[in-house]
Amino acid sequence: xxxxxxxxxxxxxxxxxxxxxxxxxxxxxxxxxxxxxxxxxxxxxxxxxxxxxxxxxxxxxxxxxxxxxxxxxxxxxxxxxxxxxxxxxxxxxxxxxxxxxxxxxxxxxxxxxxxxxxxxxxxxxxxxxxxxxxxxxxxxxxxxxxxxxxxxxxxxxxxxxxxxxxxxxxxxxxxxxxxxxxxxxxxxxxxxxxxxxxxxxxxxxxxxxxxxxxxxxxxxxxxxxxxxxxxxxxxxxxxxxxxxxxxxxxxxxxxxxxxxxxxxxxxxxxxxxxxxxxxxxxxxxxxxxxxxxxxxxxxxxxxxxxxxxxxxxxxxx
Amino acid sequence: xxxxxxxxxxxxxxxxxxxxxxxxxxxxxxxxxxxxxxxxxxxxxxxxxxxxxxxxxxxxxxxxxxxxxxxxxxxxxxxxxxxxxxxxxxxxxxxxxxxxxxxxxxxxxxxxxxxxxxxxxxxxxxxxxxxxxxxxxxxxxxxxxxxxxxxxxxxxxxxxxxxxxxxxxxxxxxxxxxxxxxxxxxxxxxxxxxxxxxxxxxxxxxxxxxxxxxxxxxxxxxxxxxxxxxxxxxxxxxxxxxxxxxxxxxxxxxxxxxxxxxxxxxxxxxxxxxxxxxxxxxxxxxxxxxxxxxxxxxxxxxxxxxxxxxxxxxxxxxxxxxxxxxxxxxxxxxxxxxxxxxxxxxxxxxxxxxxxxxxxxxxxxxxxxxxxxxxxxxxxxxxxxxxxxxxxxxxxxxxxxxxxxxxxxxxxxxxxxxxxxxxxxxxxxxxxxxxxxxxxxxxxxxxxxxxxxxxxxxxxxxxxxxxxxxxxxxxxxxxxxxxxxxxxxxxxxxxxxxxxxxxxxxxxxxxxxxxxxxxxxxxxxxxxxxxxxxxxxxxxxxxxxxxxxxxx
Numbered sequence: 001x002x003x004x005x006x007x008x009x010x011x012x013x014x015x016x017x018x019x020x021x022x023x024x025x026x027x028x029x030x031x032x033x034x035x036x037x038x039x040x041x042x043x044x045x046x047x048x049x050x051x052x053x054x055x056x057x058x059x060x061x062x063x064x065x066x067x068x069x070x071x072x073x074x075x076x077x078x079x080x081x082x083x084x085x086x087x088x089x090x091x092x093x094x095x096x097x098x099x100x101x102x103x104x105x106x107x108x109x110x111x112x113x114x115x116x117x118x119x120x121x122x123x124x125x126x127x128x129x130x131x132x133x134x135x136x137x138x139x140x141x142x143x144x145x146x147x148x149x150x151x152x153x154x155x156x157x158x159x160x161x162x163x164x165x166x167x168x169x170x171x172x173x174x175x176x177x178x179x180x181x182x183x184x185x186x187x188x189x190x191x192x193x194x195x196x197x198x199x200x201x202x203x204x205x206x207x208x209x210x211x212x213x214x215x216x217x218x219x220x221x222x223x224x225x226x227x228x229x230x231x232x233x234x235x236x237x238x239x240x241x242x243x244x245x246x247x248x249x250x251x252x253x254x255x256x257x258x259x260x261x262x263x264x265x266x267x268x269x270x271x272x273x274x275x276x277x278x279x280x281x282x283x284x285x286x287x288x289x290x291x292x293x294x295x296x297x298x299x300x301x302x303x304x305x306x307x308x309x310x311x312x313x314x315x316x317x
Numbered sequence: 318x319x320x321x322x323x324x325x326x327x328x329x330x331x332x333x334x335x336x337x338x339x340x341x342x343x344x345x346x347x348x349x350x351x352x353x354x355x356x357x358x359x360x361x362x363x364x365x366x367x368x369x370x371x372x373x374x375x376x377x378x379x380x381x382x383x384x385x386x387x388x389x390x391x392x393x394x395x396x397x398x399x400x401x402x403x404x405x406x407x408x409x410x411x412x413x414x415x416x417x418x419x420x421x422x423x424x425x426x427x428x429x430x431x432x433x434x435x436x437x438x439x440x441x442x443x444x445x446x447x448x449x450x451x452x453x454x455x456x457x458x459x460x461x462x463x464x465x466x467x468x469x470x471x472x473x474x475x476x477x478x479x480x481x482x483x484x485x486x487x488x489x490x491x492x493x494x495x496x497x498x499x500x501x502x503x504x505x506x507x508x509x510x511x512x513x514x515x516x517x518x519x520x521x522x523x524x525x526x527x528x529x530x531x532x533x534x535x536x537x538x539x540x541x542x543x544x545x546x547x548x549x550x551x552x553x554x555x556x557x558x559x560x561x562x563x564x565x566x567x568x569x570x571x572x573x574x575x576x577x578x579x580x581x582x583x584x585x586x587x588x589x590x591x592x593x594x595x596x597x598x599x600x601x602x603x604x605x606x607x608x609x610x611x612x613x614x615x616x617x618x619x620x621x622x623x624x625x626x627x628x629x630x631x632x633x634x635x636x637x638x639x640x641x642x643x644x645x646x647x648x649x650x651x652x653x654x655x656x657x658x659x660x661x662x663x664x665x666x667x668x669x670x671x672x673x674x675x676x677x678x679x680x681x682x683x684x685x686x687x688x689x690x691x692x693x694x695x696x697x698x699x700x701x702x703x704x705x706x707x708x709x710x711x712x713x714x715x716x717x718x719x720x721x722x723x724x725x726x727x728x729x730x731x732x733x734x735x736x737x738x739x740x741x742x743x744x745x746x747x748x749x750x751x752x753x754x755x756x757x758x759x760x761x762x763x764x765x766x767x768x769x770x771x772x773x774x775x776x777x778x779x780x781x782x783x784x785x786x787x788x789x790x791x792x793x794x795x796x797x798x799x800x801x802x803x804x805x806x807x808x809x810x811x812x813x814x815x816x817x818x819x820x821x822x823x824x825x826x827x828x829x830x831x832x833x834x835x836x837x838x839x840x841x842x843x844x845x846x847x848x849x850x851x852x853x854x855x856x857x858x859x860x861x862x863x864x865x866x867x868x869x
Binding site: 049050051076077078079080081082083084086087088090092093094103104107108150154160 | 766769771772773778784
């Protein structure tokens, strides 16, 4: 299902948190809304779900208008037919795993074959044996899986994820990252994934919308967002960047410490080295800007080091 | 919009129910019988010599009770938070008992114990000199403190528990001895809490009617509540004076609440955040433990053992003249309660009816208020909540006077005055804050995403309320219902002012029998009342604790 946002704007208490925004989320894509906290990414997601009402604009699911300020259409969340995985999982503590998952089917009075559907959803997330547990009896990862099963049981065309991995510890997060991506791909569902973690966004997404202060800075594939940042914010927010001047930068791994044909040369002063096991991170200073470079060998503090970069690897904004 | 209309209706209803009676007091205080504005009359009432003296004594009483209950509560709070005594959780419940015992019953127990030829002189005739010492301001202060100290104890105990022991350990490592640590670390961190506790104890004391009306009256010590009651209930009835004094009392209470608020904002430290909050216990030596036990036993004796022994013994003594003597004990007063005449039985039934009906209405109304607060905008929500909580901030007697005045005025429209429904209305007004508080606190434990998740999963707002929200706040509603039932069951001041003629409830029955009938009958009813309500309260506490353990 394709999701289209047209001229969406939202203000809270007179403060505009989403500036007029257009965006098309492709059918069956895994799209991340990436940005620092408070940038408006969660608000955008909640407006798609119908949990917040935009002040202006339109939202289309395929050809179906679910929101239009000018036509006075605002479909309530229960009629949008989406899956949603919440940051705190939002499992209902008074209901068993079975009833948590079955809720959407019961609410829609789709009780035919309910048991089989619930079991199937739980099987997808490998929780077959936990059907009669209460949420409080499950670990964090298991709760996360129940939340996912609950989101897919109604067979929605789109699932929205609101930082679903941030409540898990680092080990589990990596594991669930792969698992969620695989499940979403297998089910062929359009996924919209909100996160502030660039690694999550890069590794899972087909497209990333990089958001800052209520506006989309760049909307592209992860590779392009990294290699060709469209704005200074994009260059700063994702990956490491060494700035030559205010508008010109390169990614550290694109540069070399040994001479390359046709490369530009910069002479930078070494301010320190950090041993990382696999090599060193050299800290440099170039016209009062801090750079970092990876190196197999240590560099002497205070010495001058030549850096070589091919001109096409230098990004001008 | 439908939602807005419903919220507006509820707000109007709350204003009618709670604000109008309150305004009636101020109106009555400054408007004389013939309808003209008369501020001088109010000023005259207040500055009448007797009334000025009364205001002075009320404030003196409040201050003395704060002092004495601090002396009792502070050491206990320390024992129960910072020493081995904190491990015995049973103390938490045992020390609830004095606070939960209706003050009029506890003071009747003390009167029966200390009076001339009372239980004490029967047990130890040589101690009869204490009788005169007891029937004095000192005795009144002591009995009121024995009732109210658990409140301050719990507050201070929780405050002490919240101070992480690392703060004290850091002091010790920096070279401070025990005394210096207490003086420089513990006390400054606690001073805000103590000030709040002291103010609340003060407000509770000057609002209290039960003890002053029983023990205070015997020694001729008049305070606000007893004078307000006298002007409103004893001929010659002077509602104007009653209203003027009530207004002054409201003023004092509001001032205290303002100060309390100010202190809460200015002097509270954020002590949460440290991860490792071990409860660091101070090791007590043999002498320390003995002192602890001694103090705990002493406090328990005066706050529980003596009053309870006294009412139970008095209910069992056959002939008062023979006193405590083998062979002079009987259970027949309990039978007499229900066989002699139908007064005892009907009082019990009236109380059961009133508490059950008002608890049910409170549960509904209180839940509606909380729902409205959460669905209205920020400002409107705060206003609705404030109205709903007014009755808890003010002395019951003040509200009851307001209710009398207001329903007298609108008698033609709502003829509730002098019927049992007047009492239901009054109970609902007085006790609706309990439900509001319990339901609000159960809401704070529910993440807003739980309801959002229900909506996204396809539930309509009503379906989500029925399947998710309501089950999750049900425990709060039930707890509120039980609390309201218990408190309403023993309520004295409302019943004594607005019960219809010849209608007795448990509390007024006890007072009447105690003052002019059979003490044994009154005390039998008191035992039944206390037994019923205290047991259900302890059961409730236990059930809530268990439930909480299961949920987390």
